[in-house]
Amino acid sequence: MTVQKQDNFYLDGVKSRYLYDTVIVSDYSRPTGLPIPDDHPCIQTVPKDKWDSSVYNTGVWRRCLAKWRIENNKLYLSSLVGQYKLSSVNKIFADWISVDIILGNGRFLRNISYSEYQYTHFLKIERGVILERKVLTKSYEPVTRHSMCGPTIHSSIQLRRFIDTE
Helix, strand or coil: CCCCCCCEEEECCEEEEEEEECCCCCCCCCCCCCCCCCCCCCEEECCHHHCCHHHCCCCCCCCEEEEEEEECCEEEEEEEEECEEECCCCCEECCCCCEEEEEEEEEEEEECCCEEEEEEEEEEEECCEEEEEEEEECCCCCCCCCHHHCCCCCHHHHHHHHHHCC
16 A cells, blocks of 8 residues: 555644544545545535645545644644635634544654654544643654664554553
């Protein structure tokens, strides 16, 4: 499978990388990012001949890229490119999203089958509201041949521990 372009996330104004979530999709229609409702009154379908060229590649299976903002413990959809676009509004409160998600920001540390950042944010979102936030801070360690075999934390294990602590 081609590596998919990710949606952009801004956590309290800081650009963050989408790492993992608990939404399960069996048909691979949503390989990265959160779901976009096609029946929302503020989301319009764009005719195929008007799509942005950035979604015409194997790295964007869902033919849409989104920008999400987390402000004041609420999740907002702030832009769409591709098969959908926002109507005249600047952002939409994402009340259709209920998910546990992991975002990373700060210094990029390494990528060994998953991305590891200086700050890993665990967010529990229910109907667009952030109910719980936890942050894992990792110190920077230069990657060497020996450190690549050392202890690492996989995002699915982190997410399971986050869910189990309730």
